[in-house]
Amino acid sequence: MYQDTLAVSQDLLFQINSVGFVHLRHSVCQRMLRKAMTFSRNYSFKNRLLSKIKTLKSRPERMKRLQGNVYLLTFKNHPPLILKGFTSREKWYRQQVLTFLLKQIGFDRTYSMYSEPEPFRLDGMWYSFIEFLPPSANKFNFANESNRIEGAQLLEAFHNSADQISLPSLPVYNQLNKWRDRLALFRQNASYIREHIPESILEEWIAWAEWSLKGLETYQKEIDQEADTIIHGDCAHHNFLRKEDGTLALIDFDLIAKAPRMIDYLQYANRILPHLDDPSKEVWKYPQIAAYKKNPAFLYALAYPSDIFREWNLLFKTRFRLDHVWKITVEDFEKRMELNKQLAQLVSK
Structure with missing residues (x-):
């Protein structure tokens, strides 16, 4: 079947090129050819996978x-x-x-x-x-407050259990280096980003990132003082699965690493920020996050616009979901600035 599709697409492309049809038609046939070739590869791969x-x-x-x-x-x-x-x-x-x-x-x-x-x-x-794990029709999402609370509790239960486990050859997680790289990539993509957001907002996010990284470097010892555990490393909503029976499960351990649990809670906080109406107040409602309200390393890190840089860097490659990235970068700017100003006050005490 896929051979026929591929042959038809190639024939159409040849005819269009030879008679000089408009570029739009040419592009359509190119897409048809790519789809046919992708189908061919997938069909072959699945056959080989089944044979294994x-x-x-x-x-x-x-x-x-x-x-x-x-x-x-x-x-x-x-x-x-x-x-x-x-x-x-x-x-x-x-x-x-x-x-x-x-x-x-x-x-x-x-x-x-x-x-x-x-x-x-x-x-x-x-x-x-x-x-x-058969999933529930009622999917987990960070827009729901009870889901956010339950997700943080599940993450804590995971850490409490992981404290009792020793795994050899676990990678050591380095938040500072990861975020330096993310900022560098964001800067590289800045010319594209400037086409979509005001220059003043772009520069403000970069300034807060630099402030955050400088503070993290200064207070690295505050992270090192917390005992290492096995962190999940990817606290995105899709790694919390609501099962058919209603219970919540944690899945996908591709990014597990050796680090203080603070790193997971920092990532969890960053993931839920876009869903909070007033982050400067609401983020501290979660006991797992509030435990670090006096930790300067955590406070500096929470100001780092990890979600914004991640989404823009991804958008640069995929050109997908511009509306979402615009929202968290521009529409949510004021409320995120309120949080960052609060964080700056807390670290100055």
Whole structure:
């Protein structure tokens, strides 16, 4: 089937080029050709992927790509499974051990990662099977206050359990270096960003980022003094899964690292800021975040516009969701400045 589609697209492109149709038609056919070629690659990849999982007792009836290298496999006489690709066997192994030990301790609000069948390699990725958690129609989101509270509580429960686990060869998380790189990339993309937002607002965000990084560097010891744990490292809303039975689960441990739990709460705070009506007051309602209200390193870090830089840097590559990035950068500017002024007052005390 895909060979036919590819042949038709190539033939159309040839005819259009030869008779000199308008550029718009030419672009349409180019898109058709790209889609056909993508279909061809995906069809071939799925066939090879299916050939690798013959060890399963039941052949999948359907294989649906959810995102990236993550697939949902459904069977006739077997519960669904997630098939996920990892960049290395070591990365898979760390996550498999972590989820196993979490369950052993009693933290069951995540999935199981299976060691059987053995992970296999395909196109440079290591694929393995993960328990499928049936999702609720009522999805978790940061716009909902009760969801935000529950998410912070789940993150705390994860840290309390992770404190009891030791994993070898965990990467050490360095927030300062990560944010320096993010600011540098934002500066590189500034000419594009200036096309969409006022210069004064752009410069203000950069100034606060520089203030934040300088303070973080000065008070790095305040971060180092907190005991290390295993942090999740990616506290985005899509990594909190509302299960069918209503319970909330934590998923996707690709970015686990060795660091103080403060780093996760800082990231969580930054993720929820765009959803707060009055961040200078509401952000301290969460006990996990309020615990750091007198910590100068946390206060300086909270002023760093991580979400704004991340979204603009992503937008520069994808040209996707400009309305969302505009909102958090321009429409929410005043309320975020109120928070930053409060943070500056707190660190000066």
